[in-house]
Amino acid sequence: MPADTQILIASDRDVVAARQQGRAVALRAGFSMSEATLIATAISELARNIVSYANQGSVTLRPVHRSNGAIGLTIVASDSGPGIADVTLALRDGYSSSGGLGLGLPGVRRLMDEFDIVSRAGSGTTVTVTKWLP
Amino acid sequence: MQVPILKQGGVLIATIQAALSDADLLELRTALVQQVVRYRSSGVIVDVTAMDVMDSFASRTLLEISHMIRLRGAATVIVGIQPEVAFAMVQLGLTLEDIPTALDLEEGLAYLQQKARSIN
Numbered sequence: 001m002p003a004d005t006q007i008l009i010a011s012d013r014d015v016v017a018a019r020q021q022g023r024a025v026a027l028r029a030g031f032s033m034s035e036a037t038l039i040a041t042a043i044s045e046l047a048r049n050i051v052s053y054a055n056q057g058s059v060t061l062r063p064v065h066r067s068n069g070a071i072g073l074t075i076v077a078s079d080s081g082p083g084i085a086d087v088t089l090a091l092r093d094g095y096s097s098s099g100g101l102g103l104g105l106p107g108v109r110r111l112m113d114e115f116d117i118v119s120r121a122g123s124g125t126t127v128t129v130t131k132w133l134p
Numbered sequence: 135m136q137v138p139i140l141k142q143g144g145v146l147i148a149t150i151q152a153a154l155s156d157a158d159l160l161e162l163r164t165a166l167v168q169q170v171v172r173y174r175s176s177g178v179i180v181d182v183t184a185m186d187v188m189d190s191f192a193s194r195t196l197l198e199i200s201h202m203i204r205l206r207g208a209a210t211v212i213v214g215i216q217p218e219v220a221f222a223m224v225q226l227g228l229t230l231e232d233i234p235t236a237l238d239l240e241e242g243l244a245y246l247q248q249k250a251r252s253i254n
Contacts, residue, residue, distance in 0.1 A: 012156040019187055020153060037187065037218040041226060044189040048156070093227060104190055107226035 002028070002063045007047075009079075010056040015047040018059045022075065025061045029073050030133055039073060039131050042111040045104045046077035046127055054081020054124065064130065072113075072132040080124040087119055137162045139169055144176040145246055147239065153186045159195040167202050176208050177246035181239055183214030193228040200233040209249055211235065213242040 005025060007018045022043040026036035043059060050057035057079025064072045084090045093106045105127075109115040112129040119125040135158050140147045146169055148162060166178055180196065182188065200210040213236045215223070223229070236242040 016153050016155050023186065034218040034221055037216075038222045038225060041187045041189050041222040044187050044191075045226075048189070048191060107190065107228075110225050110227070111222065 005061040007059045007061070008056070009047045009050045009059055009077075012048070012051060015044055015051060018047045019044040022059075022061055022073075025063065026073055026131075029063050029071060031073070031131070035131065035134075038111045039075070042108045042129060042131075043075055043077075045108050046075065046129070049104055049125075049127075050077060050079045050081070054079035057081065057124075070132055072130050074128060074130045075112075076126065076128050078124070078126040083121040083123055083125055084117075084119040085121045087117055091117075137165070139165060141169075141173055141175070142243075144174075144250070145179060145243065146170060146173065146175045146177070147179045147181065149181040149184075151184050153184075154192070156191050156195075159192055163195055163199050163202070166199055167206075170203055170206050170208050176250060178203050178208060178210045179239060179242040179246070180210065180212050181214045181242075182212060182219075183216065183238075185216075185219065188215065188219050188223050188228065190226065190228060193223065193230060196230065197233060209234070209246060211242040211245050213238055 005021060007021055009018060019040040023036045023040040026039045047059050060076040062074040064074050089095055091105050108129060113132050114130040116128045135152055135154055137148050137150050148166060170178060196212060203210045211234045215235060234245060236245050
């Protein structure tokens, strides 16, 4: 199985680099152009959240292979920023603490098949999402 | 990555040629609004054919461009959204509802010409 790719995120340039690498890894894993674009869009949102709220962090691209034959791509977006005080609120459509459209996290959840978020105020946020090959 | 802006008659055409960072998008917004004022343009076309991803920031910036330009009395059309980009946008919840969109540059120009005729 291909190794993980970790991309350090510290500026808006890194957001573009992360989604471009994510698209390339997704295409190599066998995803269609359309699915790879969904994945790249999710990475763009997650990486931007890191820059906007935590200044820096990382995005890890992890090709996954289950024993039942399922192939997928897991993305881990992690930072040691201020964390999210109310995760339920942050996952609500239209809610934004930054003046954005409030579609970032709930949108990412719609784009991907699996979504998990761990965040504690003061100790950072880790969002783990997976898309499975249909 | 600067976005070239061409002036064709009363229309400005901004052709995005590669993936844009957030800073690039904000620069495009400033440049377009300044040039609409300078050239007294009646219409703006933003060609996004080469955009790899249209996420919430890009959509918000395009909406802002369109609203600012409308306040100047001019119209904005977004052209060239790729099918897979449109698919991802809708899943994300982005519809660019109040900006006219067209298939390509030609259709975008036709839309603006028709709009100008209906006003005159």
